[in-house]
Each structure stands twice: as C-alpha cells, then as structure tokens.
Amino acid sequence: MTTNFYAPPSSIRGRRVVLPAAEARHVRTVLRAEAGDEMAVVDGRGGWYRVEITHVAPEQVLGTIVEQREDVGEPVVDATVALGVLKKRSRFETFVEKAVELGVRRIVPLRTQRTERDSVRKERLRNLMVAAMKQCRRSRLPDLAAPQSPEALLAASEADVKLVCHAGEEATPIRRAMVEAGDASALVLVGPEGGFSAAEVEAAVAAGCTPVSLGPRRLRAETAGLAALHSVMIGSKDPPNEARSSRRPTEPG
Amino acid sequence: MTTNFYAPPSSIRGRRVVLPAAEARHVRTVLRAEAGDEMAVVDGRGGWYRVEITHVAPEQVLGTIVEQREDVGEPVVDATVALGVLKKRSRFETFVEKAVELGVRRIVPLRTQRTERDSVRKERLRNLMVAAMKQCRRSRLPDLAAPQSPEALLAASEADVKLVCHAGEEATPIRRAMVEAGDASALVLVGPEGGFSAAEVEAAVAAGCTPVSLGPRRLRAETAGLAALHSVMIGSKDPPNEARSSRRPTEPG
Numbered sequence: 170m171t172t173n174f175y176a177p178p179s180s181i182r183g184r185r186v187v188l189p190a191a192e193a194r195h196v197r198t199v200l201r202a203e204a205g206d207e208m209a210v211v212d213g214r215g216g217w218y219r220v221e222i223t224h225v226a227p228e229q230v231l232g233t234i235v236e237q238r239e240d241v242g243e244p245v246v247d248a249t250v251a252l253g254v255l256k257k258r259s260r261f262e263t264f265v266e267k268a269v270e271l272g273v274r275r276i277v278p279l280r281t282q283r284t285e286r287d288s289v290r291k292e293r294l295r296n297l298m299v300a301a302m303k304q305c306r307r308s309r310l311p312d313l314a315a316p317q318s319p320e321a322l323l324a325a326s327e328a329d330v331k332l333v334c335h336a337g338e339e340a341t342p343i344r345r346a347m348v349e350a351g352d353a354s355a356l357v358l359v360g361p362e363g364g365f366s367a368a369e370v371e372a373a374v375a376a377g378c379t380p381v382s383l384g385p386r387r388l389r390a391e392t393a394g395l396a397a398l399h400s401v402m403i404g405s406k407d408p409p410n411e412a413r414s415s416r417r418p419t420e421p422g
Numbered sequence: 423m424t425t426n427f428y429a430p431p432s433s434i435r436g437r438r439v440v441l442p443a444a445e446a447r448h449v450r451t452v453l454r455a456e457a458g459d460e461m462a463v464v465d466g467r468g469g470w471y472r473v474e475i476t477h478v479a480p481e482q483v484l485g486t487i488v489e490q491r492e493d494v495g496e497p498v499v500d501a502t503v504a505l506g507v508l509k510k511r512s513r514f515e516t517f518v519e520k521a522v523e524l525g526v527r528r529i530v531p532l533r534t535q536r537t538e539r540d541s542v543r544k545e546r547l548r549n550l551m552v553a554a555m556k557q558c559r560r561s562r563l564p565d566l567a568a569p570q571s572p573e574a575l576l577a578a579s580e581a582d583v584k585l586v587c588h589a590g591e592e593a594t595p596i597r598r599a600m601v602e603a604g605d606a607s608a609l610v611l612v613g614p615e616g617g618f619s620a621a622e623v624e625a626a627v628a629a630g631c632t633p634v635s636l637g638p639r640r641l642r643a644e645t646a647g648l649a650a651l652h653s654v655m656i657g658s659k660d661p662p663n664e665a666r667s668s669r670r671p672t673e674p675g
Contacts, residue, residue: 385495395648
C-alpha cells in the first residue's frame with residue numbers, strides 16, 4: 170500500500186468506513202480502486218485500519234475494516250516544538266511538513282519580540298499536516314496551536330522537559346539535555362529569524378526551561394526547529410520500532 | 423557581525439583582501455560599511471578572517487586582515503551525503519541549503535533506477551551553498567559533485583563508514599551504526615522519491631555499505647537526507663565547540 174488515507178473518527182462507525190469526498194477522490198486517483206481492493210486508513214487520533222473497499226463512486230468510497238492497530242508510526246516521545254512565526258510563510262510550511270515526518274506531536278507558532286508576523290495560514294498548514302501524516306504513514310495528526318507568546322505557552326505546559334534554544338556559550342548541547350531525560354514529554358522553544366531576545370531567554374529559564382545549543386553553526390529558524398526536534402527524537406532512545414503499535418481484535422460493527 | 427562575507431582564496435594576497443564585485447555590493451547593502459569598519463570574511467577553504475575595511479567604492483571593497491583563524495564553524499566529522507536527484511528541484515534545493523547549515527562536507531546528486539531527472543542546476547545550487555555558508559557562519563564551502571551513479575561513487579569513496587538508507591526490517595538504526603564509528607568520515611546514500619531498488623541496496627551492501635534505517639516513518643527523500651546527516655553529526659560526538667578553530671598568528675602581507 171503506497172500511502173495511507175485519512176478518515177476522521179466521525180466517518181468510522183463500527184467496522185464501516187465512509188471516506189470524506191476529497192479523500193475519496195484521492196483514493197480513486199492514486200489507487201484506481203475497485204470493490205474488493207484494500208487500502209490503509211488512519212483516523213488522525215492513533216487509529217490505523219486495513220480496509221476492504223466495498224463500494225466506489227465518483228465522490229464516495231466505502232469500506233469495511235478488516236484489521237485495526239493503534240499508534241502505527243507514532244514515536245514514544247511526546248514532542249512539542251514552538252517556533253517563532255517566520256517572515257517567509259514558505260519557510261514555516263517547510264518546517265511544518267518536515268516536523269510531522271520527524272514525529273512532532275504538537276506545533277505552536279510563537280509570537281515573540283522579533284517576530285514580524287502575527288498569524289499563520291491555519292487551514293493551509295493543516296492541509297499540509299494531513300498530507301504529511303498520510304505520506305509518512307503516521308496515524309496521529311499533530312496539533313497545530315494558535316499563535317501565542319512564550320509566556321502563555323510555558324504557563325500552560327506540563328511537559329517534563331522544557332528547552333529553549335539559543336546560541337549562548339553557557340547553553341548545554343541539546344542532545345545531552347534530552348538524553349538525560351529519557352522518554353519524557355518535551356517542549357522545545359525556537360525563536361524566529363534573529364532568535365529570542367536575552368530577556369525572552371531569561372524569562373523562559375525562569376519558567377523552567379533549560380537553555381540548549383544546537384551547535385556552532387547559526388541555523389536558520391526553520392532548520393533549527395527541525396534539528397531540535399530530531400535531536401529530541403534521537404535522544405529519547407525510542408526502541409527501533411517505536412513500539413506501541415499493538416494489534417487488538419477488531420470489534421464487530 | 424551579522425553575517426560572513428565570501429572572498430575566494432584568489433582574492434586574498436597576504437593581508438590584503440579585495441572582495442569580488444557581487445560580494446562588495448552585499449557588504450555595502452548589509453553593512454552600509456565605511457573605511458575603518460570591520461567585517462568577517464571566509465575563503466570557503468577553512469580560512470576565517472577579521473578584516474578592517476580600508477576602501478569602499480560602488481563595486482569594490484578593500485580591506486586588511488587583522489585576525490585569522492581556521493575551520494571556524496566546521497564540524498570534525500567529514501560527512502558526504504549522496505541524494506537521488508529529485509523530480510521537484512525546489513526540494514533538492516531545500517536539502518542543499520539545510521545540509522550546508524547542518525555541516526555537510528560534500529553533496530553528491532545520485533542517478534539511480536528511480537530518478538526521473540538526470541541533472542541539477544549546478545550554478546544555482548552553488549549560489550545557495552555560498553549563501554548558506556555565509557549565513558550559518560561556516561568557513562568551508564562544501565563540494566557539490568557532478569551527478570553520478572551509486573556504483574561510481576562507492577568505487578571512488580574512501581569514507582571510513584558507508585551507509586545506505588532504506589526501509590528494510592534488517593536495517594540498523596542509523597544512530598547506532600554511526601555512534602560505533604566515532605569521529606570517522608562518513609558517506610550516506612539516500613534514494614530519490616520511491617527509494618533505492620532492492621538491487622541497488624544489494625549492490626551498495628556488496629560495495630561496503632551498512633544498511634541503515636531512519637525509523638518507522640517514511641520520510642520524504644530530502645527529509646531523509648537531512649535526518650541522516652543530522653544523525654551522523656550527532657552520532658559523531660563532536661565536542662560542543664567542534665574544535666579545530668585554533669588561532670594562528672597573522673603573517674605579514
């Protein structure tokens with residue numbers, strides 16, 4: 170099966186799956202599917218289903234679940250990356266697409282002293298995230314939070330490990346900070362172009378963040394977000410298969 | 423100093439620096455420089471210079487080296503990433519920009535069974551690489567090889583560690599393969615969209631490559647290239663400051 174398809178939980182009842190219209194078109198384009206064919210469907214909440222197609226119409230594809238698993242393609246570590254809203258939207262989009270592939274659980278666009286934009290194109294980013302989830306074969310659609318300040322985010326966060334990336338000499342290399350923490354949930358803050366101000370770093374540290382460095386090269390903001398995420402994913406020592414994708418019997422519909 | 427400027431070795435004679443015209447314009451735009459100001463200049467071969475500007479004209483900036491270092495911003499590990507030429511040029515360009523930031527030493531565009539393009543835009547990629555080198559404050563301009571086959575590349579490679587990324591179950595997680603190798607030079611092969619064929623993986627293994635996995639999610643080719651590179655950089659256990667940036671006295675011109 171070349172790609173997964175997306176059916177939100179509301180389109181799954183018992184063993185019966187009714188794909189949304191856009192997704193049904195995608196199935197028809199990609200698979201040229203006929204009744205009797207199989208496809209992989211994810212519900213964006215950790216549910217993965219092998220589905221036998223029972224009916225194909227121009228705007229509608231129906232199927233029956235024949236196998237069900239949980240959290241296929243999902244990492245153990247629960248990673249949130251908060252990245253300053255970037256001036257160039259395409260760079261934020263590159264970040265979002267690749268963060269989903271690398272296993273992020275939640276993305277938070279940050280408003281900081283040096284951000285020059287207030288907003289993101291939420292619908293467009295969500296579509297990118299759905300496409301990336303399907304393409305990379307995850308079963309969970311990561312959250313996309315509303316743009317907010319680092320203070321608001323840190324006040325509400327219950328992450329076990331909180332990291333703020335900045336270039337200071339006293340910062341710990343990020344992989345060391347994370348390896349110590351094991352499989353914890355992690356929140357990583359990354360500034361926009363130009364980084365966080367010294368006051369913002371201080372406030373983040375006061376709110377429980379460890380200052381971490383991404384090395385001696387000055388990474389672009391979106392590269393920094395991806396490198397930080399990847400370091401956290403590697404440092405967390407996931408088992409090779411990233412576990413939790415246990416089979417469970419399919420309940421009759 | 424907000425960015426580095428680029429002066430190829432031919433434009434440096436003794437302590438005297440004559441910036442190329444394009445770079446001189448960049449200095450004038452970014453710095454609004456005047457005689458007496460300082461700037462950081464790299465020669466793309468590991469030379470880093472603090473330069474006092476002595477003369478500014480519309481197409482010309484001259485200066486005198488007041489401090490000289492070597493390999494500033496350069497990692498210890500000598501990493502080559504070979505990536506299949508991608509259908510979408512913009513995705514290969516994203517890879518190139520970020521690979522330079524993450525510390526790659528050499529990029530090799532690969533022609534494989536599943537590549538649908540033969541060529542890259544060499545001049546455009548080189549410009550991107552120069553810009554990324556300056557922006558992220560490296561002192562070496564990575565090599566960009568001509569597109570070639572995995573066989574040709576592997577036959578010529580003297581890397582200590584050779585890795586081929588593929589999704590097979592028997593593959594070692596890439597970080598484990600690299601951590602065992604320590605600070606070696608490394609070559610990582612990453613396929614185009616659709617990956618390597620089974621025959622290509624077999625041939626690479628026969629030529630000395632270890633098959634490695636990038637985890638359970640199916641990464642896009644350019645994301646895979648970046649994740650593989652970052653894993654190698656992290657696994658190589660560089661010291662935090664990535665060393666080698668020793669000062670040496672400036673020789674009189």
